[in-house]
Amino acid sequence: MxxxxxxxxxxxxxxxxxKSAIKSDLKLSVSDLPMLSCQYIQKGVLLPPPLLSSASLISLxxxxxxxxxxxxxxxxGRIGTDNTTGHLYILCNDAGVDLYHAKASHLSAAALLPPPDQDIPAAYRRFFQLDNTLSYAGHQKPLVTVQITELADAVFVGCTMNHAVVDGTSFWNFFNTFAEIARGEGKISRAPDFRRxxxxxSPAVLAFPPGGPSVTFSGDDPLREKIFHFSREAILKLKSRANNTNPIQKPHEVSSAEIMCKQSNDNWAVTNRKSNGKITSVTESKPPTDEISSFQSLCAQLWRSVTRARKxxxxxxxxxRMAVNCRHRLEPRLAPLYFGNAIQSIPTVATAGELLANxxxxxxxxxxxxxxxxxDATVxxxxxxxxxxxxxxxLGNFDGAMITMGSSPRFPMYDNDFGWGRPLAVRSGKANKFDGKISAFPGREGKGSVDLEVVLAPETMAGLENDSEFMQYVS
Structure with missing residues (x-):
């Protein structure tokens, strides 16, 4: 070797x-079923070195x-199909999950945290299991695998989880609880809600071809992956520019929650939306406090700059396209820790000309x-x-002009101290990556900072790196 x-x-x-305390199997929902053709989620954290032997670490x-x-x-459990009705369920049968122990003594934390002008090291792809595995395979394969990789001076905890069973909210609730228990907390703080x-x-049935679905994007295209970091101050400037206002608030006066998105905005409806994502009319006026959020401002800048780079x-x-959490949009609201997928995809469209001319x-x-x-009505x-x-x-970029935003800077990704320090970085594997796939992470320093994991064709990435309108906000 x-x-x-x-x-x-x-x-x-x-x-x-x-043994499982859930007495009945959990039916896959309208929000779960479409994800069966998506690959498993692969996310993990780079941790400082523990003062534990390998045997003690893996035992922990x-x-x-x-x-x-x-x-x-x-x-x-596993996924099962009722051959009579065609409905799919999570079988809570205690079949177990896989835990891998790996070593990469040639890799250091410094090598895995290169300068901002460099691409994400390819080594991260080796820190996860079940590459290229579609969520439909949960009929036979574990719904979760965890790989613990010991590096020269760090540890990487990589978690791979079935996307038809969890969305980002449920994924990080599991991960946070895993860390909470590892560091010796006597009681978990965020119990999941398994209601159905x-x-x-829904009684609707989703039909599958023999052998199950196929992946909807090519995994063979050349791609570059890079992390772009945006400080709180840079995001405030973007938000001010998007709202055509002056940044009158001082940075310390702005909370992390406000930086990402004012949830109060969700209570105001803009209706009569065309199916292609364009707004045709507004039937309820916005309050004076209703404004474009910081994250929407960042997304808009990315949309402009990638479109320009694609020529x-x-x-x-x-x-x-961005996924939205529907838990707080429904009336009555779903439990914040509802277990499963509770997301819908919102496409917004424009011609390249109108996007860049404005x-x-x-x-x-x-x-x-x-x-x-x-x-609620839209959901x-x-x-x-x-x-x-x-x-x-x-899932994919079918016409060469699509961007798909996944994950969220609101997820508590850095709240994962396993007992010897919070993460040095959050990274993902190779799953569900294609030209135009973006994942949003909170910045390690918090306070409203954001990291964008950007996956683009090499020539497009080069154009983005040379886009002064975009790069002026990157630190």
Whole structure:
């Protein structure tokens, strides 16, 4: 084995410490089923070195994982299909999850945290299991695998989880609980809610070809991956520009929650939205405090700059797609820790010409209006529309002009101290990556900073790196 290889030392199946407390199987919902053609989620944290031997470290993770599964028994199960009805379920059968122990003594934290002008090291792709695995494979494969990779002076905890079973909210609640238990907390702080009597529960049946679905994007295209960091101050400047205002607030007066998105905006509806994502009319006026959020401002700048870097014809239609959490949009609201997928995708469209001919506020307003419009009625219409035509989620960049924003800077990714220090970085594997796939992470320093993990074709990435309008905000 070459010295530069990542070596798998062991693999073991971990079972919940106690049998599942869920007495019935969990039916996959209207929000879960479309994700069966998506690959498993791969996210993890780079941690400082623990003062533990390898044996003690792996023992800690095994015991902690076993205890965590008691609170998330669905993740120790498998997916099953009822051959009579065609409905799919999470079988809470305590089949267990896989825990891998790997070593990469040739890699250091410094090598994995290169200067900002360099791409993300390819080594991160080796810190996860179940590459290229579609969530439909959860019929046979574990719904979760965890890989603990010991580096020269750090540890990487990589978690791979079935996307038809969890969205980002549920993924990070599991991860946070795993860390909480590992560091010896006697009681978990955020128990998941496994209810299924929601608007997403449906009698609709999603049909599959023999053998299951296929991936909807090519995994062979050349790509570059890079982290762009935006400080709180830079994001405030973007927000001010998008709202055509002066940044009168001092940085210390702005909370992290406000930086990301004012949830109060979700209570104001903009209706009569065309199916292609354009706003045609506003039927309820916005309050004076309703403004384009910081994150929407950042997304608008990215949309403009990537579109420019792609050198699209002025008449070419571009699409910016983002997933929204529906838990707080429904009336009555879902529990904040509802377990499963509770997301819908919002496409916003514009021609390249109109996006670039107008200023930042124009594109930001298109995104903002679509997000604000996504209220209870819109969520329910989306459910009914899917029920009339059940289908898988088409993940990819099919016309060369699409951007897909995933994850969220509001997820508590750095709240993962396993007992010896908070993460040095948050990174992902190779899953679900294609030209135009963006993932948003909180910056390590918090306070409203954001990291964008940007995946683009090499020539587009080069154009983005040379886009002065975009790069002036990058630190």
């Amino acid at each position: 070459p010295s530069s290889s990542i070596v798998i030392v062991s693999k073991q199946t971990v079972y919940p410490q106690h 993770f095994k015991v902690s994982l076993s205890k965590t599964l008691c609170h998330f028994p669905a993740l120790a 009597d929601t608007v997403f529960d 699209l014809a002025a008449t070419k239609t571009t699409t910016f 200023d930042l506020s124009w594109g930001a307003d298109q995104l903002h209006d679509n997000v604000v419009a996504h209220d 329910r219409r989306g459910v009914k529309e899917w029920e009339s035509n059940p289908r898988l989620f088409p």
